[in-house]
Amino acid sequence: MLENKYNVFSILKTWFHRWGSPPWFYQMSGKLLPWLSVLTAILIVTGTVWGLAFAPEDARQGNSFRIIYLHVPVSFLALAGYYLMALAGCIGLIWRMKLAFWTLRAAAPIGAALTFLALVTGSIWGKPTWGTWWEWDARITSMLILFFLYLGVMALANAYQNSDSGNRAASVLAIVGMVNIPIIYKSVDWWNTLHQGASLKLTSAPTIHGTMLYPLLIMIAGFYLLYAVLLLLNLRCDILANERNSRWLQDLLREKR
Amino acid sequence: MYFESLHDLFFMNGHGAYVWSAYGIGFAVLAALVWLPLSRQAQLKASILKESTLRQLTGEQ
Numbered sequence: 001m002l003e004n005k006y007n008v009f010s011i012l013k014t015w016f017h018r019w020g021s022p023p024w025f026y027q028m029s030g031k032l033l034p035w036l037s038v039l040t041a042i043l044i045v046t047g048t049v050w051g052l053a054f055a056p057e058d059a060r061q062g063n064s065f066r067i068i069y070l071h072v073p074v075s076f077l078a079l080a081g082y083y084l085m086a087l088a089g090c091i092g093l094i095w096r097m098k099l100a101f102w103t104l105r106a107a108a109p110i111g112a113a114l115t116f117l118a119l120v121t122g123s124i125w126g127k128p129t130w131g132t133w134w135e136w137d138a139r140i141t142s143m144l145i146l147f148f149l150y151l152g153v154m155a156l157a158n159a160y161q162n163s164d165s166g167n168r169a170a171s172v173l174a175i176v177g178m179v180n181i182p183i184i185y186k187s188v189d190w191w192n193t194l195h196q197g198a199s200l201k202l203t204s205a206p207t208i209h210g211t212m213l214y215p216l217l218i219m220i221a222g223f224y225l226l227y228a229v230l231l232l233l234n235l236r237c238d239i240l241a242n243e244r245n246s247r248w249l250q251d252l253l254r255e256k257r
Numbered sequence: 258m259y260f261e262s263l264h265d266l267f268f269m270n271g272h273g274a275y276v277w278s279a280y281g282i283g284f285a286v287l288a289a290l291v292w293l294p295l296s297r298q299a300q301l302k303a304s305i306l307k308e309s310t311l312r313q314l315t316g317e318q
Contacts, residue, residue, distance in 0.1 A: 053259060054259055055259065063270055064275050066269070067275065071279070113290055116286070117282070117283055117286055120279070121279045124279040125275065125279065128275050229291075233291070233295065233298070236294075240302065244305045250305060250309040
């Protein structure tokens, strides 16, 4: 029993160490990326075409509801990206792992761009649906705070001459900012707001019909993969920049030329 | 297709401007998110290769 437990632990540990090592990460992500990219493109193109041209219109909102196929996936990833960033900050602070801090730095601008898109697509959707581009409503305001948190992490990470201090300060802000996440989720339940409640919940059946739901699920899956692709691309750049004097990297690049 | 014609798909009963502009902005930002690391990667690779070739030529390793 004990031995078995030890094995699982040691497998996990090896896995963690391997992925934490830049040469391993660089080579593995290089093999993974083409497959991931093709799958991402297929899912997003299918979901977009289906959502824009084939899904039926909403009985109350009409065609403006088609913005859901972009708005919901970018909002999901804006939040999921924040978890990932805070987790990376945690791992970096505890184990001093370079790759974890690079993940934090790479996740911040991607998250900021996705949160920006969530706000913009939401605003465009709001005009024909609520009759206003902007409302200081709980969900929208807490998403705006998320956007500023991402910008804050980016600014702090680059505010110090010593990049270690920047990494640590940005990680602390990312972790403290986690308090905003449950507020965003619960904002539509806690406050009386314009924003509609969630159509998709893990704990209950979706409140949206299948013909409208399938393209949405495809888009959400596509955006999760897109996020992975973007993160890997950015991390590979950080590895190139930080390991430029390493022998393994120069040999690898020369081999591939 | 849900719409009767391409014309209907474009105008979406008056909601076309909202829907298409949301997707236009969305895909423009996504394209930038993909393009930025790719161009940075190409620059980095080129400069690393140049440096290491130079070092090899001068016999310093």
